[in-house]
Amino acid sequence: MLDIPSSVRVDVEALLAAQNHMGVCDAIEQYAPVERPETMTTPHLPKVAGIDSTVPPPAHTAAPASPSPAPPSSPEAPGAPGALIQDRLAGWVSDLTTLHELTERLARTAVMDDALHEVLRAGAALVGARRGLVVLEPADGLGPDTTVGLGLARADLGHIETVPRGATSYGRILDRTDGTGEPEVHADLLSEAGLDPRHREVAARLGYAASFALPLATEAAGRLGAAVWLYDEPAEPVERQRHLVGLYTRYATEHLARLLELERARTKSRTIAEELLPPRLPRVAGVQLAARHRTGPRGGGDWYDALPLPEGALGLAVGSVTGSGASAVAAMGRLRASLRAYAVMEGEDPVAVLSDLELLLRLTEPARSATALFAYCEPALRKIVLAGAGHSPPLVIGERRTEFVETSLSAPLGMLACWEAPSVEFSPEPGETVLLYTDGLLHRTGDPMDRAFARLHAAAAGVPRTIRDDPGAIADHVLHTVLPDGLDAADSDEDVVLLAARFE
Template identity: 60%
Template sequence: MTAPRSPKVAGIQPAISPPSQTPPSESRAASSTDTADQADASERLSDLTALHELTAELARTESLDAALRETLRAGAALLGARRGLIALEPGAAPGTAPERTIGLGLGHADLGQIETVPRASAAYARILDGTADTEQSAGPSVGQPAGPSVAPAVAPPAPSGPSAPSSAPSPGHSRAAEHEEEAAEHPHPESPDADPAGITYPDIAADEALDPRHREVAARLGFAASYAVPLDTRDGTRLGAAVWLYDDPSEPSARQRHLLCQYLRYATEHAARIGELARARAEMTALREELLPPALPRVPGVRLAARHRTGPRGGGDWYDALPLPDRALGLAVGGVTGSGPTAVAAMGRLRASLRAYAVMEGEDPVAVLSDLELLLRLTEPARSATALFAYAEPASRRVLIAGAGHCPPLVVGPERVEPVETTLSAPLGMLACWEAPSVEVTLREGETLLFYSDGLLHRTGDPMDRAFARLHGAAAGAPPQARDDPDALVEHVLHTLLPGPLADQTDHPEDVVLLAARF
């Protein structure tokens, strides 16, 4: 059969010869390759979309518990499992017991039963104890009872020697080489070298190498297989171990293990950051609490109560109550500008200094604040502070008060609720020399003097005048039993101004201080 010829036009021979026909077999092969490439690209896009959605959900979590529960949920979706658990390393979760377990689809009783499995047989315990790191051989496939399967961390080496396949170039060699280079840079989900080193029990009931207690617990809780992986950060820090449980004998595919590995690279770093932040906050809170009074003193004729809420970085607000000579009582509230460790340290120094000045010059509150202002200018020239100090004589219910840029206290009693109008003055450290007169107030029997920080007003979100009006209304609306009990009064005022979780939130930058003294 002769190839077709293009007709001549006006006696001119065509400059471009017609293309030769492609054999049908090569056309079908090219079409098959294109279809495979499209399917591969579609699969990669689907995987990337799934990972993006799951990591976006994880990024919205703000607590360690929430991050770990989201990690469990995402891992179950990627592996096709329904239940799971995470066991943390000792010390991985600040402020908790040495070892903590979080479950997905498992109640406390279920977790308790799983924890009765001997550690030599439980996959998560082997990871935490480090005994799983010595496993080198891959286990059997599903249904072969010969012990756990430890996923290899790297792919087996290619065969060498005479039996190795020939590397002679083929017609499609260049295209195949390009695919191999691309796979080396971006491992395909089915590539075994991207698989995390996990422990697989593909058929627990049939695995006679497992501890009998392990098989008994699995049968009682209704799971037939498990897959466990360590939760390690990039720097090698082990946060714990995660285990996902299957209802039927099964094990994750190479693609599922690879997707889980990609997800855990982000999840572990996110959880580690949240854990470090929680640990820093806990340490800051502990340090701050150590700098505040461990307990309020007992002074005849006065009942005291206090509430304190700190921000995420730790602020500089404080309160104090100390017995003074001649059966007097010193009451103080104040705040240092700034936040963080330096502000907390400055607050501790000022509070300790104010206690010393109060013992020496307590009868003159102005002198106490003047000495404090001089100390602040000499030792903390870049800071300012607000303070309010009251010298109280419980026997006569006479109180002398001096304030430096601080909110005036409230007198709360059965017949009146009104502020004590202290002289308006600048905070300490703002002027070359601070001085302001004090004010004297005599309380009636059964009345309470309520001190508070401006952080209480700021947390309401209202302008200061409106927030103060709300504070006045909350104190005036306190029930009779609350007015007779300073502890009940500060609790009522706190939760009236900041209802619900606002009163106890730890992520607000403003500190809250309430100090009540009922005479």
Template identity: 60%
Template sequence: MLDIESPVCVHVVALIAEQHDMGVCDAIGPVQVQRKPVLMTSPRLPKVAGIQPAISPPSQTPPSASGAAPADRAPGSERAPEERGTDSDRISDLASLHELTTAVVRTEALDSALRETLRAGASLLGARRGLIALDPAAPGAGLGAGGAVGPASERTIGLGLERADLGQIETVPRSSAAYTRVLDCGAAGDGEGAGAAARPCEDPAEGIACPDIATDEDLAPRHREVAARIGYAASYAVPLTTDNGTRLGAAVWLYDEPTEPTARQRRLLGSYLRHATEHAARLGELARTRGEMATLREELLPSSLPRVAGVTLAVRHRTGPRGGGDWYDALPLPERALGLAVGGVTGSGPAVVAAMGRLRASLRAYAVMEGEDPVAVLSDLELLLRLTEPARSATALFAYAEPAGRKILLAGAGHCPPLIVGPRRVEPVETALSAPLGMLACWEAPSAEVTLSEGETLLCYTDGLLHRTGDSMDRAFARLRTAAAGAPRAAHEDPELLVEHVLRTVLPGPLADDRDHPEDVVVLAARF
């Protein structure tokens, strides 16, 4: 027998005599211990000839929290089928939520985020159609996909519903329709369905279910009529509310047959909406900010181009997602002259837009006082910028044009040279090199004078047009010059067609998408 001192009973099993060249005891009898046993957290068994005896854990060893077996099931035995199904369902739910949440956070516009939310909710609930009605006070509720200001009314986005179907659903009384009851949550309705309108629905996991619209006498007759006409028999509506309590609107999913979402489906939808609603709220706030900046920027730029005898003007202005400081101007001057200006303030954001407005207004004042001397105009602008905003820099080009003689006197401060575009020549105006405004203690550079032939166009632009190409400045300028030289005959006679041709040729495809580029683009054409 093995001489083992231990406070516990030891049983040796599965010892094979042939492998150990030793005798085998039938059993080791229990050792009676007089003192208090010492609790052990894991078995400590002797190793014999490298063999680990197979024994079950002692009773004092606590089971694993993750793999705890039910009391009525022996350790090591197979799990019941329903337990395996529960774990499988949980894994499937987590995988579905991960996939759907990843899809919605990749959206970059409020409309696309809401449509993805509708699609994901329909997948989780087993529905086929649905709609989202934004609260009028929600961030971005009155803005379109591009940030344009729209009507200050509820915006409705549908899934599997035509515009006529949405119009019919909007005729249902607010006290009866599920999504309007969610929007009006907590307020007493009037007419039928008033009791249901006061049903609490602040938690996204809680909503308003109408399992059988055709037989629900609490709903308005108009509601049942519209449901029968469109072809849905049940609905489930939930609020779209962020963690800080901001109400974006309400979402409702429509079923073709009488039914109601299960507790599991409601739980999954609530988990998904907690992430999707936060993302949609951020996109809505971003859309509203961009819309306000676009409105401010448009107010700081000319609302229309002036009409001057002998000159035809055209302009295009494209803005990046954060709003830049590129600007343009065209103003009539004394003695039937015309002032043309393009420029840009370095940076982006609201502060840059405001600085751009101040710079443009100052240049207009200097142009009226001494526009026939472009060098003096830019010198005054340099001094003003250096004294009032020493931390900023800007580029500018100012041209004093006499349409009667087609004579142009111009000067630039760190700006790209304009192009002369005509049927017989396409060449840049050779302006003197100069640093941008605000970069020198005293700015002054000689002006350049050119005389255009009849039918030629002066094409001015900001450096954002060249930067967006992704090429070096030399290659980008060569690309611009080639595009202008390849313009069709009609474009040489119409500056509107010319600027469109230049933009389409220099910035094809993705380069023309303003959402992907922080650079502003201004192209101003004056045909004499």
């Protein structure tokens, strides 16, 4: 009988499990050591950064060449129990480190598209593939349905989608009743006798010879989609690689389910906010209109309106309700609808319109405040009368001037017991554009308000002559100049509204 020192004594069944390449988590859970070693004999492993080398990076999965065996008398010989256990423990630690780093990287993603790309990259490293695709198709049918590729251009994905759905790995997974089950493995696609001719043609065109597909599904999250990794040569992942990628995809599915729920909530909020805004701008003789609206991920209370009034007049309004989320969107809808009613009844007096709006807000929503600006325009006379309640002044953009309209300083609606401020009147010249906007445009810059106003003025003054006759192009130029580096489209807690009116 072997005399095994207590420092390396383990349960025999654990050793057998290690020899059979049992997954690290299963083996550790089922076969714990009978007692804690007196001293740690395993050498201290170096800190692993990035993807651990135990996961093979090349596109094939051929086993590496075996190292030269040590002399039988050596304590590190393959037959020595201590060396075998040490190697297995080192492999388990390496696997756990790799999974920990990959799941941490995935957990840092906050957008569905970023998460799908991360799942593809991590899965490719775990199974030793170079390319792949994820098909997101939730089983509840509520969407969103999308396909994301790794190492595949949009045209390549289009070629793959021409293959009949039932002939693809992801199609068979998604068409299952529960969307779960065993992975789809095709170790040598081009030599398969029953392979669909179109699939064979696409595989040859794109240069892949094998595939490994897994469902993105758990009992709690249901079926979300399927992931497929493609090999350049005939190959398939070994049992250990399958076990690791299975653990990873189970975690990834739960993370994707949370992002999916958040994405759907954001989409609903955006849809409701857009439906509460004008579906189209009116056509009024003597003036051209354009509007731009950017909303935050939670939905905000910024709004705009343009409505034709009696005798060829036009009412223009922008405003912002405090708060965010569904309650702010609902309050915005109520406030905009009320302003439209007051504008029809007494639009020629903007102060009276805002006074009525302030009274309504104070009586119906005493815990909320709002800013608003209403302008009564007579395009035939090129005359504008406006009043503002805590709102930023409009900006006049023309050939000879770019300046802010001087308005009286006033408090927002709902802040005082009785709101009232004098109106101002001005006349834009032919070809000039009046730009109305909300404070979100200034807040998104991240600058102090004086610098944000200076940036807005510089952007308006720099509008090219070639686009000055197009209010939509003017609004786009101002938006992209004031908010560079894609900040005009990025998620932010601040809503942005621009309403441009060019007078002929």
